[in-house]
Amino acid sequence: MIVQAKNNRQIFLRRLKIDDIDRLFQYLQNLSDETRKRFGPHHFDRQSIIDFYINVDEHLGYVALDIDTSELIAYSIIRIGYLEHDRFRLQSYGLSLDNKTDCTFAPSVADAWQSCGVGDHLFRFICTELKGYGIQRVILWGGVQCDNEKAVNFYYKNGFRTLGHFEYHGQNMDMILENL
Numbered sequence: 001m002i003v004q005a006k007n008n009r010q011i012f013l014r015r016l017k018i019d020d021i022d023r024l025f026q027y028l029q030n031l032s033d034e035t036r037k038r039f040g041p042h043h044f045d046r047q048s049i050i051d052f053y054i055n056v057d058e059h060l061g062y063v064a065l066d067i068d069t070s071e072l073i074a075y076s077i078i079r080i081g082y083l084e085h086d087r088f089r090l091q092s093y094g095l096s097l098d099n100k101t102d103c104t105f106a107p108s109v110a111d112a113w114q115s116c117g118v119g120d121h122l123f124r125f126i127c128t129e130l131k132g133y134g135i136q137r138v139i140l141w142g143g144v145q146c147d148n149e150k151a152v153n154f155y156y157k158n159g160f161r162t163l164g165h166f167e168y169h170g171q172n173m174d175m176i177l178e179n180l
């Protein structure tokens with residue numbers, strides 16, 4: 001799917017493919033320390049990326065590419081179901097978790113492309129796909145750091161609500177999008 005970013009550049013949205021690994025590795029290497037420390041699902045070395053996608057149905061990668069340069073400019077991860085690691089904390093908010101209709105989400109956008117509407121576009125694209133898979137709720141991957149203003153605003157704008165707070169290297173929030 002092709003959309004236009006706020007900087008008037010055309011971008012292409014699609015699922016991550018196995019032959020994107022080099023491009024994805026380059027993308028992750030180029031992220032600033034500030035962005036890297038916000039994005040936690042996997043390590044940034046090549047082998048960790050390969051291992052992360054080894055079971056094809058467990059993790060779904062989504063990417064945005066700059067049409068002019070073919071450069072990867074955004075990368076988001078969906079895991080079908082919830083993170084076992086977060087189960088007790090999520091249940092403590094009274095959630096009944098469901099591995100068939102819940103999913104877990106982690107977004108990232110290249111530093112130079114942040115605040116250009118790319119995160120919004122890619123998330124809307126992902127939501128359309130998720131509905132087709134019967135997913136009804138989106139839960140944040142390990143929550144969001146409360147001082148991550150861009151991300152917190154991004155989630156509220158896209159319909160997420162706060163479930164609760166927890167401490168892990170500072171204050172964090174669990175958030176959920178219901179009625180996808």
Ligand SMILES: CC(C)(COP(=O)(O)OP(=O)(O)OC[C@H]1O[C@@H](n2cnc3c(N)ncnc32)[C@H](O)[C@@H]1OP(=O)(O)O)[C@@H](O)C(=O)NCCC(=O)NCCS
Pocket residue numbers: 034035038039106107108109110113114115116117118119120121140143144145148149150151153154155157
């Ligand atoms: C969070 C992130 C995915 C948002 O994607 P993005 O492409 O930058 O966001 P968009 O341009 O699509 O903006 C969507 C909304 O996010 C919020 N937002 C974006 N940039 C912002 C900024 N500089 N300051 C405050 N809020 C901002 C706004 O609510 C914005 O809506 P608006 O444009 O109508 O005001 C992206 O900034 C990012 O990768 N950040 C670093 C990694 C990260 O924090 N990941 C999340 C970990 S929990």
